[in-house]
Amino acid sequence: MKDYRYCPLCGKELQKRSHAGRLRSLCECGFVNWENPAPAAAVVILRENHCLWVRRAFEPRKGLWSLPSGFQEWDEDIRECARREALEETGLEVEVGECMDALSGFDDPRTRPLLAVFRARITGGEEKAGDDASELAWFPLEDPPRDIAWDIHRQVAESLRPKPA
Numbered sequence: 001m002k003d004y005r006y007c008p009l010c011g012k013e014l015q016k017r018s019h020a021g022r023l024r025s026l027c028e029c030g031f032v033n034w035e036n037p038a039p040a041a042a043v044v045i046l047r048e049n050h051c052l053w054v055r056r057a058f059e060p061r062k063g064l065w066s067l068p069s070g071f072q073e074w075d076e077d078i079r080e081c082a083r084r085e086a087l088e089e090t091g092l093e094v095e096v097g098e099c100m101d102a103l104s105g106f107d108d109p110r111t112r113p114l115l116a117v118f119r120a121r122i123t124g125g126e127e128k129a130g131d132d133a134s135e136l137a138w139f140p141l142e143d144p145p146r147d148i149a150w151d152i153h154r155q156v157a158e159s160l161r162p163k164p165a
Helices: 078-090 151-160
Strands: 015-019 022-026 038-047 050-056 069-071 092-104 113-125 133-140
Touching: 038 078, 038 092, 038 151, 050 078, 069 078, 078 092, 078 113, 078 133, 092 151, 113 151
Parallel strands: 038 113
Antiparallel strands: 015 022, 038 050, 038 069, 050 133, 092 113
16 A cells, blocks of 8 residues: 655645544645555356356466456446456456455555455357456366465355355
8 A cells, every 4th residue: 555755635744643543644734545445346257167267467476366357447337347357357248247245355465455256147258368367267166276366366266165065
């Protein structure tokens, strides 16, 4: 998270003070560096008891597996973010369904994501790694990839595992 030294509004030096129950960077002009999480969306695309995963093409966590996912744009609905990320990373057009979960991430060096995880159904397109994905693979629900990039994606994989009878 960006810890500003100077106010992005007026340019004066920020002061660390207690505000709203936490130590925050504040300016006399009223600016507060709130350090809010960044919203993101992921899709779970299932086919015959398998889930589609993408291998990350870039840092951080290059070469590790993640669900098709990414950060929400400022003017974008979270479901549109999920649809866009699926298309960009997998080449697949999807219908975004139910929200399965909302998870807080703490292991991303860039920010603290708040990940909305949606079920998605393929409606078109051509399966092909793109954008920041170098490879696609379908993993059985009972045997997800071992080298998963993010803890919150690992939690989703665990929630998808079939429960013993």
